[in-house]
Amino acid sequence: MKKDRLEMFWVMSDALTSSDRAERRRALLVLWALFYDVYGTLREPVVVPNWRELRKLGVAVWDQLKASGFLTSRRRAELLKAHEMLDMLVWVLPKSRVVDVRKTYMELNKRMQSAGVHGSNKTQIKWMSRVGEAP
Amino acid sequence: MNYATELVAMLADGLTEPGRRRVSLYLLGSVLSHKMEGPSKLFDLDSEEMKEITMTVVAQLAASGLTDSPEFGVLSYALITLEGLADYAPRKALQDLSTIRERLAARVAASYTKYGLLPEHVSLALRHDPFLRRLEDETR
Numbered sequence: 001m002k003k004d005r006l007e008m009f010w011v012m013s014d015a016l017t018s019s020d021r022a023e024r025r026r027a028l029l030v031l032w033a034l035f036y037d038v039y040g041t042l043r044e045p046v047v048v049p050n051w052r053e054l055r056k057l058g059v060a061v062w063d064q065l066k067a068s069g070f071l072t073s074r075r076r077a078e079l080l081k082a083h084e085m086l087d088m089l090v091w092v093l094p095k096s097r098v099v100d101v102r103k104t105y106m107e108l109n110k111r112m113q114s115a116g117v118h119g120s121n122k123t124q125i126k127w128m129s130r131v132g133e134a135p
Numbered sequence: 136m137n138y139a140t141e142l143v144a145m146l147a148d149g150l151t152e153p154g155r156r157r158v159s160l161y162l163l164g165s166v167l168s169h170k171m172e173g174p175s176k177l178f179d180l181d182s183e184e185m186k187e188i189t190m191t192v193v194a195q196l197a198a199s200g201l202t203d204s205p206e207f208g209v210l211s212y213a214l215i216t217l218e219g220l221a222d223y224a225p226r227k228a229l230q231d232l233s234t235i236r237e238r239l240a241a242r243v244a245a246s247y248t249k250y251g252l253l254p255e256h257v258s259l260a261l262r263h264d265p266f267l268r269r270l271e272d273e274t275r
Protein backbone atom coordinates (compact mmCIF):
# COMPACT_ATOMS: atom_id res chain seq x y z
CA MET A 1 0.00 0.00 0.00
CA LYS A 2 1.26 3.47 -0.83
CA LYS A 3 2.65 5.45 2.11
CA ASP A 4 0.21 8.37 1.72
CA ARG A 5 -2.77 6.00 1.62
CA LEU A 6 -1.52 4.25 4.72
CA GLU A 7 -1.10 7.58 6.46
CA MET A 8 -4.71 8.45 5.65
CA PHE A 9 -5.84 5.25 7.39
CA TRP A 10 -3.88 6.07 10.53
CA VAL A 11 -4.87 9.74 10.70
CA MET A 12 -8.54 8.85 10.23
CA SER A 13 -8.27 6.12 12.84
CA ASP A 14 -6.97 8.68 15.34
CA ALA A 15 -9.72 11.13 14.32
CA LEU A 16 -12.42 8.61 15.34
CA THR A 17 -12.02 9.88 18.89
CA SER A 18 -11.66 13.58 18.06
CA SER A 19 -13.55 15.97 20.34
CA ASP A 20 -15.17 17.47 17.23
CA ARG A 21 -18.21 15.41 16.25
CA ALA A 22 -18.03 16.48 12.58
CA GLU A 23 -14.44 15.30 12.42
CA ARG A 24 -15.34 11.96 14.02
CA ARG A 25 -18.12 11.43 11.48
CA ARG A 26 -15.90 12.37 8.56
CA ALA A 27 -13.27 9.92 9.83
CA LEU A 28 -15.82 7.10 10.03
CA LEU A 29 -16.96 7.66 6.45
CA VAL A 30 -13.44 8.05 5.04
CA LEU A 31 -12.19 4.94 6.86
CA TRP A 32 -15.11 2.88 5.63
CA ALA A 33 -14.40 4.00 2.05
CA LEU A 34 -10.66 3.30 2.41
CA PHE A 35 -11.24 -0.23 3.65
CA TYR A 36 -13.90 -0.82 1.01
CA ASP A 37 -11.55 0.40 -1.70
CA VAL A 38 -8.93 -2.18 -0.74
CA TYR A 39 -11.55 -4.89 -0.21
CA GLY A 40 -13.40 -4.11 -3.45
CA THR A 41 -10.26 -4.35 -5.57
CA LEU A 42 -8.69 -7.37 -3.90
CA ARG A 43 -9.21 -9.64 -6.88
CA GLU A 44 -7.48 -7.22 -9.19
CA PRO A 45 -3.75 -6.75 -9.50
CA VAL A 46 -4.02 -2.98 -8.84
CA VAL A 47 -4.15 -3.15 -5.06
CA VAL A 48 -1.92 -5.63 -3.32
CA PRO A 49 -2.67 -5.31 0.36
CA ASN A 50 -0.04 -5.77 2.97
CA TRP A 51 -1.97 -8.08 5.28
CA ARG A 52 0.24 -7.42 8.27
CA GLU A 53 -0.42 -3.70 7.99
CA LEU A 54 -4.12 -4.24 7.42
CA ARG A 55 -4.46 -6.50 10.47
CA LYS A 56 -2.67 -3.89 12.58
CA LEU A 57 -4.94 -1.18 11.21
CA GLY A 58 -8.01 -3.31 11.76
CA VAL A 59 -7.21 -3.75 15.45
CA ALA A 60 -6.48 -0.02 15.87
CA VAL A 61 -9.71 0.96 14.12
CA TRP A 62 -11.70 -1.54 16.17
CA ASP A 63 -10.33 -0.09 19.43
CA GLN A 64 -10.98 3.46 18.21
CA LEU A 65 -14.47 2.59 17.02
CA LYS A 66 -15.37 1.27 20.48
CA ALA A 67 -14.08 4.49 22.04
CA SER A 68 -15.80 6.73 19.46
CA GLY A 69 -19.34 6.13 20.76
CA PHE A 70 -20.66 5.35 17.26
CA LEU A 71 -21.52 1.76 18.19
CA THR A 72 -24.05 2.99 20.74
CA SER A 73 -25.11 6.17 18.96
CA ARG A 74 -28.76 7.22 19.07
CA ARG A 75 -28.45 8.54 15.54
CA ARG A 76 -29.64 6.10 12.92
CA ALA A 77 -27.16 7.18 10.24
CA GLU A 78 -24.22 6.84 12.63
CA LEU A 79 -25.34 3.37 13.70
CA LEU A 80 -25.68 2.32 10.10
CA LYS A 81 -22.23 3.57 9.15
CA ALA A 82 -20.69 1.93 12.25
CA HIS A 83 -22.37 -1.31 11.17
CA GLU A 84 -20.93 -0.94 7.68
CA MET A 85 -17.54 -0.31 9.24
CA LEU A 86 -17.81 -3.63 11.09
CA ASP A 87 -18.69 -5.24 7.74
CA MET A 88 -15.27 -4.10 6.59
CA LEU A 89 -13.48 -5.18 9.76
CA VAL A 90 -14.82 -8.73 9.42
CA TRP A 91 -12.25 -9.60 6.78
CA VAL A 92 -9.34 -7.64 8.18
CA LEU A 93 -9.23 -8.47 11.90
CA PRO A 94 -6.99 -11.21 13.28
CA LYS A 95 -8.78 -14.35 14.41
CA SER A 96 -8.09 -13.56 18.05
CA ARG A 97 -10.41 -10.53 17.87
CA VAL A 98 -13.24 -11.99 15.82
CA VAL A 99 -15.31 -13.48 18.69
CA ASP A 100 -15.24 -10.18 20.58
CA VAL A 101 -16.19 -8.11 17.54
CA ARG A 102 -18.93 -10.49 16.51
CA LYS A 103 -20.57 -10.10 19.91
CA THR A 104 -20.64 -6.33 19.36
CA TYR A 105 -21.87 -6.87 15.82
CA MET A 106 -24.83 -8.92 17.03
CA GLU A 107 -25.66 -6.32 19.70
CA LEU A 108 -25.46 -3.61 17.08
CA ASN A 109 -27.78 -5.65 14.84
CA LYS A 110 -30.38 -5.73 17.63
CA ARG A 111 -29.98 -1.99 18.25
CA MET A 112 -30.39 -1.32 14.56
CA GLN A 113 -33.44 -3.52 14.27
CA SER A 114 -35.13 -1.61 17.08
CA ALA A 115 -34.20 1.60 15.24
CA GLY A 116 -35.74 0.16 12.06
CA VAL A 117 -32.45 -0.36 10.19
CA HIS A 118 -31.59 -3.82 8.88
CA GLY A 119 -28.19 -5.37 8.23
CA SER A 120 -27.40 -7.80 5.46
CA ASN A 121 -27.78 -11.57 5.87
CA LYS A 122 -24.79 -12.12 3.66
CA THR A 123 -22.55 -10.29 6.11
CA GLN A 124 -23.92 -12.23 9.06
CA ILE A 125 -22.96 -15.42 7.25
CA LYS A 126 -19.46 -14.00 6.73
CA TRP A 127 -19.19 -13.35 10.47
CA MET A 128 -20.37 -16.86 11.30
CA SER A 129 -17.81 -18.38 9.00
CA ARG A 130 -15.02 -16.34 10.56
CA VAL A 131 -16.16 -17.28 14.04
CA GLY A 132 -15.91 -20.90 12.92
CA GLU A 133 -12.27 -20.27 12.09
CA ALA A 134 -11.51 -18.55 15.37
CA PRO A 135 -9.50 -20.46 17.98
CA MET B 136 -6.71 19.45 1.69
CA ASN B 137 -8.80 17.58 4.22
CA TYR B 138 -8.90 13.82 4.04
CA ALA B 139 -12.48 13.61 2.77
CA THR B 140 -11.52 15.82 -0.17
CA GLU B 141 -8.38 13.78 -0.71
CA LEU B 142 -10.48 10.62 -0.73
CA VAL B 143 -12.69 12.03 -3.52
CA ALA B 144 -9.60 12.95 -5.54
CA MET B 145 -8.19 9.45 -5.03
CA LEU B 146 -11.46 7.80 -6.09
CA ALA B 147 -11.72 10.09 -9.13
CA ASP B 148 -8.33 8.74 -10.25
CA GLY B 149 -9.67 5.23 -9.74
CA LEU B 150 -12.46 5.83 -12.27
CA THR B 151 -10.07 5.28 -15.15
CA GLU B 152 -7.91 2.55 -13.58
CA PRO B 153 -8.78 -0.95 -14.83
CA GLY B 154 -9.96 -3.05 -11.90
CA ARG B 155 -10.82 -0.03 -9.76
CA ARG B 156 -13.46 1.67 -11.93
CA ARG B 157 -16.59 0.10 -10.51
CA VAL B 158 -15.58 0.17 -6.87
CA SER B 159 -14.42 3.79 -7.24
CA LEU B 160 -17.77 4.73 -8.76
CA TYR B 161 -19.66 2.99 -5.95
CA LEU B 162 -17.59 4.73 -3.29
CA LEU B 163 -17.81 8.14 -4.97
CA GLY B 164 -21.59 7.80 -5.17
CA SER B 165 -21.74 6.73 -1.52
CA VAL B 166 -19.43 9.45 -0.23
CA LEU B 167 -20.83 12.32 -2.29
CA SER B 168 -24.44 11.49 -1.53
CA HIS B 169 -23.74 10.73 2.10
CA LYS B 170 -25.98 12.48 4.55
CA MET B 171 -25.72 12.04 8.29
CA GLU B 172 -28.18 13.88 10.48
CA GLY B 173 -26.86 17.06 11.99
CA PRO B 174 -25.32 20.26 10.74
CA SER B 175 -21.83 18.95 9.98
CA LYS B 176 -20.65 19.15 6.39
CA LEU B 177 -18.36 16.58 4.90
CA PHE B 178 -16.73 19.07 2.54
CA ASP B 179 -16.30 22.78 2.53
CA LEU B 180 -18.97 23.99 0.11
CA ASP B 181 -17.10 27.08 -1.00
CA SER B 182 -13.56 25.80 -1.18
CA GLU B 183 -11.82 26.32 -4.53
CA GLU B 184 -10.22 22.92 -4.07
CA MET B 185 -13.59 21.20 -3.93
CA LYS B 186 -14.78 23.06 -7.04
CA GLU B 187 -11.69 21.89 -8.87
CA ILE B 188 -12.13 18.31 -7.71
CA THR B 189 -15.77 18.42 -8.81
CA MET B 190 -14.74 19.19 -12.36
CA THR B 191 -12.08 16.47 -12.21
CA VAL B 192 -14.72 13.93 -11.18
CA VAL B 193 -16.95 15.01 -14.09
CA ALA B 194 -14.06 14.67 -16.56
CA GLN B 195 -13.03 11.31 -15.11
CA LEU B 196 -16.62 10.04 -15.23
CA ALA B 197 -16.78 10.89 -18.93
CA ALA B 198 -13.37 9.28 -19.58
CA SER B 199 -14.26 6.13 -17.65
CA GLY B 200 -16.95 5.01 -20.08
CA LEU B 201 -19.13 4.07 -17.10
CA THR B 202 -21.84 6.54 -18.13
CA ASP B 203 -22.33 4.48 -21.31
CA SER B 204 -22.63 1.20 -19.43
CA PRO B 205 -25.59 -1.03 -20.32
CA GLU B 206 -25.94 -1.95 -16.62
CA PHE B 207 -28.62 -0.21 -14.62
CA GLY B 208 -26.61 -0.38 -11.37
CA VAL B 209 -23.59 1.31 -12.93
CA LEU B 210 -25.71 4.00 -14.59
CA SER B 211 -27.57 4.70 -11.34
CA TYR B 212 -24.35 5.15 -9.42
CA ALA B 213 -22.99 7.41 -12.16
CA LEU B 214 -26.13 9.52 -11.78
CA ILE B 215 -25.92 9.52 -7.97
CA THR B 216 -22.24 10.54 -8.19
CA LEU B 217 -22.96 13.33 -10.64
CA GLU B 218 -25.86 14.64 -8.58
CA GLY B 219 -23.70 14.48 -5.46
CA LEU B 220 -21.49 17.14 -7.04
CA ALA B 221 -24.31 19.67 -7.35
CA ASP B 222 -23.52 21.44 -4.07
CA TYR B 223 -19.85 21.89 -4.89
CA ALA B 224 -19.72 22.63 -8.62
CA PRO B 225 -18.66 26.13 -9.72
CA ARG B 226 -21.67 28.25 -10.58
CA LYS B 227 -20.63 28.77 -14.20
CA ALA B 228 -20.62 25.00 -14.80
CA LEU B 229 -24.11 24.33 -13.45
CA GLN B 230 -25.95 24.64 -16.76
CA ASP B 231 -23.55 22.29 -18.57
CA LEU B 232 -23.69 19.80 -15.71
CA SER B 233 -27.47 19.92 -15.84
CA THR B 234 -27.33 18.96 -19.54
CA ILE B 235 -24.95 16.07 -18.77
CA ARG B 236 -27.27 14.99 -15.97
CA GLU B 237 -30.29 15.07 -18.27
CA ARG B 238 -28.60 12.77 -20.78
CA LEU B 239 -27.52 10.37 -18.06
CA ALA B 240 -30.97 10.35 -16.48
CA ALA B 241 -32.44 9.47 -19.90
CA ARG B 242 -30.06 6.50 -20.07
CA VAL B 243 -31.09 5.39 -16.59
CA ALA B 244 -34.74 5.70 -17.65
CA ALA B 245 -34.12 3.64 -20.80
CA SER B 246 -32.32 1.05 -18.72
CA TYR B 247 -35.16 0.61 -16.22
CA THR B 248 -37.67 0.33 -19.06
CA LYS B 249 -35.54 -2.44 -20.54
CA TYR B 250 -35.21 -4.39 -17.29
CA GLY B 251 -38.71 -3.70 -15.96
CA LEU B 252 -37.46 -2.28 -12.66
CA LEU B 253 -39.41 -1.00 -9.70
CA PRO B 254 -41.08 2.42 -9.34
CA GLU B 255 -38.44 3.70 -6.88
CA HIS B 256 -35.86 3.34 -9.65
CA VAL B 257 -38.05 5.42 -11.92
CA SER B 258 -38.03 8.24 -9.41
CA LEU B 259 -34.22 8.27 -9.43
CA ALA B 260 -34.18 9.38 -13.05
CA LEU B 261 -37.18 11.67 -12.80
CA ARG B 262 -36.40 13.53 -9.59
CA HIS B 263 -35.67 17.21 -9.67
CA ASP B 264 -32.34 18.17 -11.21
CA PRO B 265 -30.14 19.43 -8.33
CA PHE B 266 -28.02 21.57 -10.69
CA LEU B 267 -31.12 23.41 -11.91
CA ARG B 268 -32.40 23.69 -8.34
CA ARG B 269 -29.17 25.40 -7.32
CA LEU B 270 -29.35 27.72 -10.33
CA GLU B 271 -32.94 28.62 -9.45
CA ASP B 272 -32.05 29.18 -5.78
CA GLU B 273 -29.07 31.35 -6.59
CA THR B 274 -30.84 33.52 -9.16
CA ARG B 275 -33.68 34.31 -6.74
